[in-house]
Amino acid sequence: MLSQSEELADREVAQDIFSKLSRSRSFYGFLAADIMASDYTYNHKTHNISYGETITLEKNKSIKRALELFALGYLGQARQEWYLATSKLKERERIVAANLALRWGWHKASIQTMIQLKSWDSLTERFPVAHKDIFTRYARELDIPISWSLAVARQESAFMPDAKSSAGARGLMQLMPSTAGIIARSEGIKYSSRNKLLEADFNIRLGSHYLRWMLGRYDNNRILASAAYNAGPGNVDKWLDADADLDVWIETIPFKETRNYVKNVLAYSAIYNYLLEQESPFIFSGEKEQFGNRKPSEKVSVQTHLSVKGV
Missing domain, CATH: 1.10.530.10 (Lysozyme)
Incomplete structure (x- = not known):
């Protein structure tokens, strides 16, 4: 049988655990936020991409070829071309590429590019509202x-x-x-x-x-x-x-x-x-x-x- 002080200490420890957990974007983070009656944490990072950056990347021969294959319905070949092309890009260029794929309705490419970049907080690109x-x-x-x-x-x-x-x-x-x-x-x-x-x-x-x-x-x-x-x-x-x-x-x-x-x-x-x-x-x-x-x-x-x- 726990004493009142022990029960209080247990509750305080639990509150501290739930409070820390509620700040994570995860199943248990969202569940903890409900318990704490606090807002959900999303840590959403947005990217301001200029028109010039998009146009420049579209001129990349490998990216252009991948997008053309995608538009023609050759999805397997398009994916191979895309992953090879993006693997050679710098970090900022990959972010632009993910956004470009999203504009083309190529949701898988957007998701995969951000995963490869480990840009976990880029929710728009990682969780496209597809179709x-x-x-x-x-x-x-x-x-x-x-x-x-x-x-x-x-x-x-x-x-x-x-x-x-x-x-x-x-x-x-x-x-x-x-x-x-x-x-x-x-x-x-x-x-x-x-x-x-x-x-x-x-x-x-x-x-x-x-x-x-x-x-x-x-x-x-x-x-x-x-x-x-x-x-x-x-x-x-x-x-x-x-x-x-x-x-x-x-x-x-x-x-x-x-x-x-x-x-x-x-x-x-x-x-x-x-x-x-x-x-x-x-x-x-x-x-x-x-x-x-x-x-x-x-x-x-x-x-x-x-x-x-x-x-």
Whole structure:
């Protein structure tokens, strides 16, 4: 049994930990900010790029060739050319290149260039609001948060329309052809070939429907729905534990890939809310209520082995 002074000391230590943690742009940073009732930390760095800098870089023969290949739809060759070209650029030129790629709608190139540069705070380039009109249309039609569907696509493929996984998933939202077929038949959507999944609009449409299915299955809980999108609803049904707090539940997901996936998608959702200038809590109250029944003072524990790596 702890004395009053010991309990007070424990609370002060916890407050200090949460306060420091809340200043990081990460899953646990956003979670700590909620506990502290403080603003989320984004550390967003913007780059003022002049017209002259852009024009100069566009004249670079290798960059020009990469952009032409991208425009013609030779995406694999374009990526090879782009990565080779940007590897020879100076730091400022790479920043200009990432912004240029964004202007061309080449989201993967923008993301990858900033990752190679380790420019982690360049959120505009690292988290492009890709295909905004398409994501907005299906988010409104299906009543899902656009920040969440963007976050899923950012995690799944970094907005590569031609992405193909070793397991056979295809396109922006990495849909398995068999799953895509089930969705299409159920929703009355014509699905003639798996190559249709490489079309951005079609892939986002089916992916958004699948997100809506998972939200419906798990009472509008993005945490469970995100896990199901990655690992399958059958696995999530087996993992359900109403007694576990949400952070504990996530950290005890048996699949490491899914653990990281859920934390990334939730953190990316917060970043997209920020970029879209949407005010939204990191975790909705209804989502929290589906986890654990302990008092607020007992709800969250920070263990030293947990990764608090920023995004």
